[in-house]
Amino acid sequence: xxxxxxxxxxxxxxxxxxxxxxxxxxxxxxxxxxxxxxxxxxxxxxxxxxxxxxxxxxxxxxxxxxxxxxxxxxxxxxxxxxxxxxxxxxxxxxxxxxxxxxxxxxxxxxxx
Amino acid sequence: xxxxxxxxxxxxxxxxxxxxxxxxxxxxxxxxxxxxxxxxxxxxxxxxxxxxxxxxxxxxxxxxxxxxxxxxxxxxxxxxxxxxxxxxxxxxxxxxxxxxxxxxxxxxxxxxxxxxxx
Numbered sequence: 226x227x228x229x230x231x232x233x234x235x236x237x238x239x240x241x242x243x244x245x246x247x248x249x250x251x252x253x254x255x256x257x258x259x260x261x262x263x264x265x266x267x268x269x270x271x272x273x274x275x276x277x278x279x280x281x282x283x284x285x286x287x288x289x290x291x292x293x294x295x296x297x298x299x300x301x302x303x304x305x306x307x308x309x310x311x312x313x314x315x316x317x318x319x320x321x322x323x324x325x326x327x328x329x330x331x332x333x334x335x336x337x
Numbered sequence: 338x339x340x341x342x343x344x345x346x347x348x349x350x351x352x353x354x355x356x357x358x359x360x361x362x363x364x365x366x367x368x369x370x371x372x373x374x375x376x377x378x379x380x381x382x383x384x385x386x387x388x389x390x391x392x393x394x395x396x397x398x399x400x401x402x403x404x405x406x407x408x409x410x411x412x413x414x415x416x417x418x419x420x421x422x423x424x425x426x427x428x429x430x431x432x433x434x435x436x437x438x439x440x441x442x443x444x445x446x447x448x449x450x451x452x453x454x455x
Binding site: 258260265266267268269270273313324325327328329330 | 341343371379380381383386430432443444445446447448449451
């Protein structure tokens with residue numbers, strides 16, 4: 226079945242770049258998403274990429290997609306302490322319903 | 338735009354009672370809403386998909402008689418946890434699918450409801 230894998234933890238220093246990686250299994254996924262979850266809160270959609278794209282940049286965020294390896298990454302430039310959160314990778318499946326499968330989330334800790 | 342609210346944000350109830358959680362799309366109409374459950378330090382697990390005016394579709398292993406879902410209007414879906422037990426304690430998150438606001442089938446998430454059953 227479908228599966229989304231992420232590393233569980235990442236620790237960086239303030240000002241450095243963070244790279245969060247994700248692998249997925251469903252080659253028919255149309256969209257791939259990155260969500261951010263702060264403690265005790267719901268999920269905030271950060272960015273998404275269409276499956277026929279290789280890269281998407283949005284301010285400090287850069288998403289890279291390697292369709293051959295089914296690998297997705299999120300790069301956060303100039304990481305700030307406010308970026309500390311859990312980041313979830315998700316792929317869409319299920320045709321018109323657009324259901325999502327989430328990875329377990331990567332906890333990003335930013336040290337001052 | 339694309340704001341989803343949940344009410345209540347947290348609730349404590351006694352074992353055996355029922356609890357209703359509301360999910361509202363505030364500035365758009367959502368024909369499809371989703372209910373997720375999240376255990377501590379775990380990912381989101383989809384419980385059910387709720388379509389306005391029809392019965393919800395439950396994921397395998399989710400008891401439909403225990404988790405009652407009603408999607409009565411294009412802006413409101415409710416999840417009722419019936420005869421709650423301590424093992425039902427969890428963080429429940431809803432999302433609403435926005436009709437191609439940007440692209441694709443984007444889901445916008447509510448802030449979640451923390452349920453504690455004593």
